[in-house]
Amino acid sequence: MADNGNGSGGAAHGVEIELRNLTKKYPGQAKAAVDDVTMTIPAGEIVALVGPSGCGKTTTMKLINRLIEPTSGEILIGGEDARRRPADILRRHVGYVIQQGGLFPHMSIAENVSLVPKMLKWDKKRTAERVDEMLELVGLDPANYRDRFPRQLSGGQQQRVGVARALAADPPVLLMDEPFGAVDPITRGRLQDELLRLQEELHKTIVFVTHDFDEAVKLGDRIAVLSEGSHIVQYAEPAEILARPANDFVRGFIGEGGAMKLLHVTRIADVDLGAGVTAKATDDAATVHSRLAEAEEPWAVVLDKNSSPVQWASIEDLDGKTGPVSEYGTPITTTISGRADLQAGLEALLGSDTDFVPVTRRRQYIGLVSLNTVQSAIQQLREQAKQAAPASVGEGSA
Ligand SMILES: Nc1ncnc2c1ncn2[C@@H]1O[C@H](COP(=O)(O)OP(=O)(O)O)[C@@H](O)[C@H]1O
Ligand SMILES: [Mg+2]
Incomplete structure (x- = not known):
């Protein structure tokens, strides 16, 4: 009360x-x-x-x-x-x-x-x-x-x-x-x-x-x-x-x-985000390469020591390489806060040249948003609403 x-x-x-x-x-x-x-x-x-x-x-x-x-x-x-x-x-x-x-x-x-x-x-x-x-x-x-x-x-x-x-x-x-x-x-x-x-x-x-x-x-x-x-x-x-x-x-x-x-x-942080493959900047390129191969993912998200996403590292770029993965990465230009709504997430995706946008909470990486994420979030919201529907309808509805 x-x-x-x-x-x-x-x-x-x-x-x-x-x-x-x-x-x-x-x-x-x-x-x-x-x-x-x-x-x-x-x-x-x-x-x-x-x-x-x-x-x-x-x-x-x-x-x-x-x-x-x-x-x-x-x-x-x-x-x-x-x-x-x-x-x-x-x-x-x-x-x-x-x-x-x-x-x-x-x-x-x-x-x-x-x-x-x-x-x-x-x-x-x-x-x-x-x-x-x-x-x-x-x-x-x-x-x-x-x-x-x-x-x-x-x-x-x-x-x-x-x-x-x-x-x-x-x-x-x-x-x-x-x-x-x-x-x-x-x-x-x-x-x-x-x-x-x-x-x-x-x-x-x-x-x-x-x-x-x-x-x-x-x-x-x-x-x-x-x-x-x-x-x-x-x-x-x-x-x-x-x-x-x-x-x-x-x-x-x-x-x-x-x-x-x-x-x-709907807030981005409230939906199921892709985990993606992450790597520390100091991780060895060869190890990250094999993790990507195993997960069948094309890209790894490289995090700095504060867990902020800073680079993308592609499986091709890492092929046959050794040394810190950060030497082979390309800068991440677009990230989005988990507090933003899904519409902003969608806009970030459309404006980005990658199919995924890293999501952060207090600058720390919490996952990836993709068109798939947005689509399944809508489906999930519909499902949830379906279950809650009887309680939501007023007496006036026929
Ligand atoms: N003082 C009044 N005397 C008679 N009828 C009224 C009066 N005020 C509103 N109405 C009627 O009551 C209905 C609801 O009006 P109102 O509450 O102002 O609707 P809304 O704010 O949703 O537009 C309408 O049909 C309106 O014509
Ligand atoms: Mg009125």
Whole structure:
């Protein structure tokens, strides 16, 4: 269970959110906007809600935030019934970010960020300090920005202020409703990276609404694919959804290039790499030659004294030779970190003049990646997903 210490020291970590048979029917509407939704959002994770326009995403967020009341069902935040909490306490526990930051145009940046602290009656000094701290956290120089007005900021900067405002009272839960929908793709990419960086520090529970599946894959620890009435069609980790979409509706969301996206969510170090034949720089050429012949491998990877891959030595070049193998090697020009994703591995392979690229962890050799590695990794991910599939499908799927 995540620490929910809301003290003055460390930030409040995320808490679990549980929706139980949650239903919202707007007056005069034939169908419920949110129809009997049950889901658990684990503490400290980013859960991306993806679904078509009008499927009930915003309504779901407003229900969690109690901007609107459910027709029936329950919401538990950190195990407590959200409806039993006074609204101001709830606001302290739930930060809300919407498109363009949802900033009030007539208020300065500082006034916008201090809305919740003021509501909570923090004193002036504490509030001002918090405003500066938050602006810094989201990469805006407080001295430069606190007294400006929203219209004097770019879309991306306004969005940052929106995040700063949502985090001001240090809520364990952050709701983000298509927050980066209105900014250009480059700024969006940057804001996404910053959110991930913030999350590494803050460990909030974040519900992130988007209609962009790629954004969901990038940000989500899990993704819930929703259809009309906020029905959960599939709720699983990105790799699992990509490897085994529950049905055509999910497939439609993934769009083109599902296999490439799968590569993007898988780390090289996590797949079966080829061991290759390795040699120390000081090993004798003749011995390495016979090891290669025995293993029926054309190349040896020569490692330096720190176990870093430095040279390729081919069986032909070593034929009939003696002395240190390093005298017959050619430099390795491309290596890749095991922390990189398979897509980067594939790109390294395509850009390299060898069929194998050495993989390192803290510069030390851990294996070889090849086209074969990538292909069998995809097959394996599909297999794993197949086994896990029943648990990953929501009740809404037919
Ligand atoms: N205040 C409202 N009154 C009546 N119907 C609404 C209201 N807000 C949303 N709806 C309807 O509820 C459904 C879900 O809307 P919404 O939650 O905004 O979807 P999304 O955010 O996924 O686009 C839609 O059919 C929408 O027209
Ligand atoms: Mg919406």
